[in-house]
Structures are given as C-alpha cells and as structure tokens.
Amino acid sequence: MIKRWFSSTSRILKPFKIAIVGSGPGGFYTAHHLTNKSPKDLQLNIDFFEKLPTPFGLSRYGVAPDHPEVKNCEEYLIDLMEDKKAHIRFIGNCEIGKDLTLKQLEQNYNSIILAYGCTSNDNKLNIPGSNLKNIISARKFVNWYNGHPEYYEKGKKFIPPPLDKIKTVTIIGNGNVALDVARVLLGSEEHWKGTDISVEAEELLEKSTVEHVRIVARRGIMESAFTNKEIRELFELDNVKFIPLEKGILESVDKSKLGRVDKRRISIIERYNNSTKEGKKSWTLEYLKSPVEFIGDEMVSATTFVVNKPLNDPLKPGKVVSTDQYITEENELVIESIGYQGTPINGFEEIGIWFDNNKLHNKDGRLLSLNSKDKDDHNAIFKKGWYTSGWIKNGPKGVIATTMMDSFDTADKVLEDIANDRFIKVDQEKDIIPKNSITWDNWKTLDNYELNKGKELGKTRYKVCDKQEMLKLVNK
Ligand SMILES: Cc1cc2nc3c(=O)[nH]c(=O)nc-3n(C[C@H](O)[C@H](O)[C@H](O)COP(=O)(O)OP(=O)(O)OC[C@H]3O[C@@H](n4cnc5c(N)ncnc54)[C@H](O)[C@@H]3O)c2cc1C
Structure with a gap:
C-alpha cells in the first residue's frame, strides 16, 4: 500500500x-x-x-x-x-x-x-445504599494518589477517604486497577516513600489504619481479570498476609484443560495460598459474590453479597447465576473498580x-x-x-x-x-x-522543577497537583 x-x-x-x-x-x-x-x-x-x-x-x-x-x-x-x-x-x-x-x-x-x-467516568453499581459516604470509584482514588490536577482544583478538590480512621476495605472487581488500589492500601510507608505518588496521598497513607483489604469478584477464579505479574506482586508485598481462598475455589479448577498462562496463574495462587507468611495487614481474594446492597447510616459499614454459582454451560463459559444465599461483610470503605467510561x-x-x-x-x-x-x-x-x-x-x-x-x-x-x-x-x-x-518548553520547565524538588524530598518526582500552580511555574 x-x-x-x-x-x-x-x-x-x-x-x-x-x-x-x-x-x-x-x-x-x-x-x-x-x-x-x-x-x-x-x-x-x-x-x-x-x-x-x-x-x-x-x-x-x-x-x-x-x-x-x-x-x-x-x-x-x-x-x-x-x-x-x-x-x-x-x-x-x-x-x-x-x-x-x-x-x-x-x-x-x-x-x-x-x-x-x-x-x-465510571461504571457504577447502582444498588441500594450506593449513595452512602465512603463508597468511591477506583478511578477517583487513582487520580487522587497520582496527583491529577482535576482532583486538586480549589473549590472542587476531591476529599480522599479517611484512611486514617478505617480498618476494612472492600474492592469490587479484580482487574489490574483493583490490584493497584489494593497495593496502595496494603503497601508499607517505605514502599511508597521514594515514588512519585502525590505528597498528600503519601502523608495520608503514612497515617493509614487500614488492616484488611477484600478483593471481591462476581465470577470464578478462572475469570480473574488480573494478570500474573500483578497478582504475584501483591502476594509478595512485605509484611502483608494473604488469607487463604475459601474452600472449593481452587479445588474446582480442572488443571488439565488450562492453557499456559492460566496454568501459571493457578500455580502462583496455589503457591501463595499455602504460604505461612505473616503480616501486619491482610487481604483476601473472594470469588462468586455480587454486591446487592450497601448498608450503613451515613457511612457505609457493610456490604451484602449474593453468592453466585457457575452456570456450567459450555456455550456460556464463565457465566454465573445467583443462588438464594446471601452474606454480609463489614467494611468502612468500598472502592468500586468495575470499569472506566x-x-x-x-x-x-x-x-x-x-x-x-x-x-x-x-x-x-x-x-x-x-x-x-x-x-x-x-x-x-x-x-x-x-x-x-x-x-x-x-x-x-x-x-x-x-x-x-x-x-x-x-x-x-x-x-x-x-x-x-x-x-x-x-x-x-x-x-x-x-x-x-x-508549549513543550513550558512542560520541560515544569518537568525540571518536579524532578529537582523530587530529588530534595527523596522522591523520583514531586508532582505539582494544582493546575494554577503549574501555570504559575511556567509563567502563564
Ligand atoms: C489506573 C490504570 C493503571 C494502568 N496501569 C497500567 C500498567 O501498569 N501497565 C500498562 O501497560 N498499562 C496500564 N494501564 C493502561 C494504559 O494506561 C492505557 O493502555 C493507555 O494509557 C491508553 O492510552 P490512551 O492514549 O488511549 O488514553 P490516555 O492515556 O487516557 O490519554 C488520553 C489523553 O487525552 C487527554 N484528553 C482528554 N480529553 C481531551 C480533550 N477534550 N482535549 C484534549 N485532550 C484531551 C487526556 O488528558 C489524556 O492525556 C493502566 C490504566 C489505568 C486506568
């Protein structure tokens, strides 16, 4: 052509x-x-x-x-x-x-x-209780810890969840964005210290009281949306304990039918599922549960899930149906990670x-x-x-x-x-x-400022989060 x-x-x-x-x-x-x-x-x-x-x-x-x-x-x-x-x-x-x-x-x-x-924008659950406080989207949380200027605008600033006052977090969805969010919540102060995470996020994470993160998906283990590298990273976080999967989840996998990547994924999960690693914080991977209601007065305090089961129809692989069984689990923060729009x-x-x-x-x-x-x-x-x-x-x-x-x-x-x-x-x-x-030269000025200030603070980069400050720094 x-x-x-x-x-x-x-x-x-x-x-x-x-x-x-x-x-x-x-x-x-x-x-x-x-x-x-x-x-x-x-x-x-x-x-x-x-x-x-x-x-x-x-x-x-x-x-x-x-x-x-x-x-x-x-x-x-x-x-x-x-x-x-x-x-x-x-x-x-x-x-x-x-x-x-x-x-x-x-x-x-x-x-x-x-x-x-x-x-x-975000995909949203829209279930009873969705309007309660402390239910946020992963997109907003990510933009906040990465210093996106639209989340630091005067008068419209995103108010981060009170990580210094809560213990248990539920993340809905198990794609790589959900795992990023889980790492932010579970990683130690040292883990984030030298990075370009926003200073506000770093300071709040230093005071974090979060002890347990639950990652919940509506489908089964074979439909996990995360990739192998990212799940391994979470398993290997220092001082963080993985609480073994519910009984029956791993046992349901027919390994003889798996391709190379899936086989690897299951072997990674199996390895860490049997580990005796202890930690100050803990996390779980939960499958076959769909949230049906958020419970609380003003703030969310628990989530009710309906338990799902695989449809087992070869024409509809991975599809699940609800059972009549419900469970309610406590959480003080819910982060929905079910897709961007x-x-x-x-x-x-x-x-x-x-x-x-x-x-x-x-x-x-x-x-x-x-x-x-x-x-x-x-x-x-x-x-x-x-x-x-x-x-x-x-x-x-x-x-x-x-x-x-x-x-x-x-x-x-x-x-x-x-x-x-x-x-x-x-x-x-x-x-x-x-x-x-x-212009690109303006950006270079800002870039140099961020890198130099980052060096002073022992960070790879100090991100300027406020747009007006950015414009001032480049004389606009
Ligand atoms: C939270 C998260 C973590 C990720 N982590 C990884 C990872 O670790 N590894 C990996 O390989 N991939 C990762 N990805 C995926 C990766 O970021 C995407 O594949 C990629 O960024 C998509 O590029 P894009 O240019 O289409 O969109 P974007 O990167 O979103 O770029 C779009 C640009 O357009 C600008 N824009 C929007 N509207 C306008 C407008 N009206 N006028 C002018 N400009 C506009 C935006 O400001 C933005 O700069 C991640 C994605 C997310 C959401």
Missing part, C-alpha cells in the same frame, strides 16, 4: 498538517509510527492538543507510582518532541471542545486523530461523529459517519480525514503494549489515505493555538 506513496505524495506540496487530540500512549504511539513510516519527501507537521498542562495521559495519571518501568513508554513522546528534524508541537492546557472546537480543527488540519482516552467531545453532532458504547464509531481507526450504522458494511461511509487511536477507539481496555500496536494500525490507515488522496483539503493558513497554551 505504502508504495503508492511516491506517485501520489508529490501532489502534496505543502506540509501535511495532523492534529492529535490527547497526548497519552494512544496519541504518541500513533505519531511515532506516522513519522517513522511516512515517505521522506512528505513533511508532516503534527500538533498534539492536550487538555492538561502535562503530557503522557494515563502513563502519568493512571500507572501506579511503584511501576516506574511502565512509564518508560514516555520516552517515545520525548524522542519525538526533541527530534529537531520533526515538526511536532505540544499544545497543553488546551481542551478540544472547550478551548478550541472540532470545527476549528477540521478547518485547519488535513487529518485529525482523536486519542483522548476513555477515562472521564468515556464521554463524547462537545460538537460531535455538528461534525457527524458517532460516540456509542464507550468508543468512537470506527473501522480499523477510521471514523465512520453518522450514516454508517454497520461498521462491517462494505459501503460504510468514512469521515474523510478523521481517525481514532487508543482507548477511545476500542473502549477502556488494554495495556500500553496493546495500545501501541493498535495505534500503529491507525497510523497505517492515515498514511494509506494520504497516499490515496483521501484527506481534508485545508484552505486556510491560520494559527489557532490559544495564547495561554503550554
């Missing part, structure tokens, strides 16, 4: 302008592939629009502070920004849909890639973009017009010049490696379309960048 370039790109005399909305992994891996794979005679001018003053999306505000190696992916964006030959700008503190409209992007860019993530950007209707079921209506990264109801329809109509990458392309799932591979696919589609003359013909040459936006 790309071979066709050389005949067609010669028609593009001016630099080809690409806008990428969002500077998380979905955005920066797409840009990386675009610059790597585009023909040498085509100059790409790429602008990253980022609503926060800081780049990197969930790598900065999602990935747990004790996983610094995961944040190495940020080097991809840093390399791009610091490559003198590349024509790439970072435009931070600029929210598309608010500071600039989608229409303005369409009038000024040949291709637009929406990579704005899928993290603006995305939201549309203001102006989708005007442009004709379709947001549905937590993702943008697209086929292999190309946005489909509102008229193309079926994305597998061969006559589906593409929105010329519009693309998507990352979580908002596929829904809120996938680690950074999968986001990377998938972003490369979107970049290939952009390049294929340029080669085939399918892009937005821009007739105006106007710089639409808002005056108070943050």
Whole structure:
C-alpha cells in the first residue's frame, strides 16, 4: 500500500498538517509510527492538543507510582518532541471542545486523530445504599494518589477517604486497577516513600489504619481479570498476609484443560495460598459474590453479597447465576473498580461523529459517519480525514503494549489515505493555538522543577497537583 506513496505524495506540496487530540500512549504511539513510516519527501507537521498542562495521559495519571518501568513508554513522546528534524508541537492546557472546537480543527488540519482516552467516568453499581459516604470509584482514588490536577482544583478538590480512621476495605472487581488500589492500601510507608505518588496521598497513607483489604469478584477464579505479574506482586508485598481462598475455589479448577498462562496463574495462587507468611495487614481474594446492597447510616459499614454459582454451560463459559444465599461483610470503605467510561467531545453532532458504547464509531481507526450504522458494511461511509487511536477507539481496555500496536494500525490507515488522496483539503493558513497554551518548553520547565524538588524530598518526582500552580511555574 505504502508504495503508492511516491506517485501520489508529490501532489502534496505543502506540509501535511495532523492534529492529535490527547497526548497519552494512544496519541504518541500513533505519531511515532506516522513519522517513522511516512515517505521522506512528505513533511508532516503534527500538533498534539492536550487538555492538561502535562503530557503522557494515563502513563502519568493512571500507572501506579511503584511501576516506574511502565512509564518508560514516555520516552517515545520525548524522542519525538526533541527530534529537531520533526515538526511536532505540544499544545497543553488546551481542551478540544472547550478551548478550541472540532470545527476549528477540521478547518485547519488535513487529518485529525482523536486519542483522548476513555477515562472521564465510571461504571457504577447502582444498588441500594450506593449513595452512602465512603463508597468511591477506583478511578477517583487513582487520580487522587497520582496527583491529577482535576482532583486538586480549589473549590472542587476531591476529599480522599479517611484512611486514617478505617480498618476494612472492600474492592469490587479484580482487574489490574483493583490490584493497584489494593497495593496502595496494603503497601508499607517505605514502599511508597521514594515514588512519585502525590505528597498528600503519601502523608495520608503514612497515617493509614487500614488492616484488611477484600478483593471481591462476581465470577470464578478462572475469570480473574488480573494478570500474573500483578497478582504475584501483591502476594509478595512485605509484611502483608494473604488469607487463604475459601474452600472449593481452587479445588474446582480442572488443571488439565488450562492453557499456559492460566496454568501459571493457578500455580502462583496455589503457591501463595499455602504460604505461612505473616503480616501486619491482610487481604483476601473472594470469588462468586455480587454486591446487592450497601448498608450503613451515613457511612457505609457493610456490604451484602449474593453468592453466585457457575452456570456450567459450555456455550456460556464463565457465566454465573445467583443462588438464594446471601452474606454480609463489614467494611468502612468500598472502592468500586468495575470499569472506566468515556464521554463524547462537545460538537460531535455538528461534525457527524458517532460516540456509542464507550468508543468512537470506527473501522480499523477510521471514523465512520453518522450514516454508517454497520461498521462491517462494505459501503460504510468514512469521515474523510478523521481517525481514532487508543482507548477511545476500542473502549477502556488494554495495556500500553496493546495500545501501541493498535495505534500503529491507525497510523497505517492515515498514511494509506494520504497516499490515496483521501484527506481534508485545508484552505486556510491560520494559527489557532490559544495564547495561554503550554508549549513543550513550558512542560520541560515544569518537568525540571518536579524532578529537582523530587530529588530534595527523596522522591523520583514531586508532582505539582494544582493546575494554577503549574501555570504559575511556567509563567502563564
Ligand atoms: C489506573 C490504570 C493503571 C494502568 N496501569 C497500567 C500498567 O501498569 N501497565 C500498562 O501497560 N498499562 C496500564 N494501564 C493502561 C494504559 O494506561 C492505557 O493502555 C493507555 O494509557 C491508553 O492510552 P490512551 O492514549 O488511549 O488514553 P490516555 O492515556 O487516557 O490519554 C488520553 C489523553 O487525552 C487527554 N484528553 C482528554 N480529553 C481531551 C480533550 N477534550 N482535549 C484534549 N485532550 C484531551 C487526556 O488528558 C489524556 O492525556 C493502566 C490504566 C489505568 C486506568
């Protein structure tokens, strides 16, 4: 496909302008592939629009502070920004849909890639008692301990749960985000001390009185959503005791039918299930329980679960049904970790973009017009010049490696379309960048400040959490 370039790109005399909305992994891996794979005679001018003053999306505000190696992916964006030959700008503190409209992007860019993530809301349980105090979403808790500026805004500041007054926590859901949250609650002061966790979180965790964390899932052990590396990490936390699984859970597994990864998972759990490790804090992994009611006066004090059992229907693997058995377990904090949600950007209707079921209506990264109801329809109509990458392309799932591979696919589609003359013909040459936006040099100033102050405090980075303080530090 790309071979066709050389005949067609010669028609593009001016630099080809690409806008990428969002500077998380979905955005920066797409840009990386675009610059790597585009023909040498085509100059790409790429602008990253980022609503926060800081780049990197969930790598900065999602990935747990004790996983610094995961944040190495940020080097991809840093390399791009610091490559003198590349024509790439970072435009931070600029929210598309608010500071600039989608229409303005369409009038000024040949291709637009929406990579704005899928993290603006949560799946919720909505069961009786859901409004009680001390029931929060994992997303809010994660954003708080990672210092997300929207959670430190004056007047709207997120009030963290009273970790210095409670003993027992229930986490609903057992994906890797649930395990991150459990590690934050169970890890020692020393575990978090040198990391880039927000100072406010670090100080509250130092005073934490949490003694027990329960991780509860509605399905069985074979449907556990965590990965092997993350569960092993939790088992190996210093001074933390794992309370063995309920009887029957491990015994129900037919190991002869397991694939390699599942076999490994079960052997990890078996090993630690039989361990005699003691600890000041403890945790349990609980299966086949669905919360049906939160109990309490003002604050949550217990959760009632209905006990489930496997349906055992080969056509519906992993499906469970409720029994008539209920159990109530005490807890002073509930953290719901049952999935993130995305939201549309203001102006989708005007442009004709379709947001549905937590993702943008697209086929292999190309946005489909509102008229193309079926994305597998061969006559589906593409929105010329519009693309998507990352979580908002596929829904809120996938680690950074999968986001990377998938972003490369979107970049290939952009390049294929340029080669085939399918892009937005821009007739105006106007710089639409808002005056108070943050440049890459501004970010470097903030970055240096955070690293230096971090060094003084014995942390890998001191995160500035307040947006106004960030802007002040870079003279905006
Ligand atoms: C809590 C958590 C922990 C995780 N830990 C790991 C891990 O340890 N290892 C791993 O491999 N993966 C991990 N992941 C998954 C990984 O973070 C994702 O695969 C990846 O970040 C998705 O990238 P993205 O660019 O699609 O979205 P994001 O990273 O969310 O980036 C989207 C960007 O768009 C910006 N934006 C949003 N709206 C607008 C707008 N209107 N205008 C301009 N900009 C906008 C956002 O501010 C953000 O910077 C984790 C995910 C979560 C939620």
